[in-house]
Amino acid sequence: AQSVTQPDIHITVSEGASLELRCNYSYGATPYLFWYVQSPGQGLQLLLKYFSGDTLVQGIKGFEAEFKRSQSSFNLRKPSVHWSDAAEYFCAVGARIGSSNTGKLIFGQGTTLQVKP
Amino acid sequence: EAGVTQSPTHLIKTRGQQVTLRCSPISGHTSVYWYQQALGLGLQFLLWYDEGEERNRGNFPPRFSGRQFPNYSSELNVNALELEDSALYLCASSKGQGLLNTEAFFGQGTRLTVV
Numbered sequence: 001a002q003s004v005t006q007p008d009i010h011i012t013v014s015e016g017a018s019l020e021l022r023c024n025y026s027y028g029a030t031p032y033l034f035w036y037v038q039s040p041g042q043g044l045q046l047l048l049k050y051f052s053g054d055t056l057v058q059g060i061k062g063f064e065a066e067f068k069r070s071q072s073s074f075n076l077r078k079p080s081v082h083w084s085d086a087a088e089y090f091c092a093v094g095a096r097i098g099s100s101n102t103g104k105l106i107f108g109q110g111t112t113l114q115v116k117p
Numbered sequence: 118e119a120g121v122t123q124s125p126t127h128l129i130k131t132r133g134q135q136v137t138l139r140c141s142p143i144s145g146h147t148s149v150y151w152y153q154q155a156l157g158l159g160l161q162f163l164l165w166y167d168e169g170e171e172r173n174r175g176n177f178p179p180r181f182s183g184r185q186f187p188n189y190s191s192e193l194n195v196n197a198l199e200l201e202d203s204a205l206y207l208c209a210s211s212k213g214q215g216l217l218n219t220e221a222f223f224g225q226g227t228r229l230t231v232v
Contacts, residue, residue, distance in 0.1 A: 032216060043207055044223040094216040103150060103165030103173050103216060
């Protein structure tokens with residue numbers, strides 16, 4: 001079954017420190033992968049996506065993610081965290097049945113990021 | 118360019134009532150998706166509409182239904198509300214048919230509280 005795991009429920013980092021949020025997926029074919037961010041009481045904002053090609057993808061707000069097929073991972077990174085980055089982060093995979101699109105995103109449980117001043 | 122807009126932003130309903138949530142996609146997007154984000158249950162896929170047709174639905178009872186209009190806006194209807202329907206309902210839209218090589222953009226959500 002297709003699934004996404006975010007092993008860290010909660011992470012705290014100091015402002016200015018580097019950040020890595022982990023995401024592991026279970027998927028038979030090349031996945032479509034996404035990272036979204038959600039501020040309290042708000043909707044989801046797309047940070048970046050991977051469909052194919054270069055395995056290191058750049059997103060908005062200084063975020064990047066690296067697709068590693070051998071590790072089934074798509075970890076999100078940022079070299080220097082700002083207080084405004086405090087939010088909940090979701091990794092997601094676009095689910096397909098064979099080559100058929102289901103229109104469904106399978107989300108991880110999310111990682112809450114707290115930033116210490 | 119306007120993003121995905123949802124209305125209302127908040128509402129409170131009584132158990133057993135019916136509710137309709139509305140969503141306007143980004144201009145040019147034909148696919149609309151609905152998700153439920155309930156406390157402790159994460160983001161769960163509800164429905165996918167494209168070109169006015171229901172293309173897929175998640176593992177929800179039939180009292181969750183919806184439709185997509187010719188202008189691609191969408192409604193989500195929930196009948197016979199139960200307490201556990203309390204959640205943030207998120208609508209998203211994308212170009213083309215679903216999520217093949219394209220991304221979904223989400224609205225701010227409708228917070229439904231059932232009492």
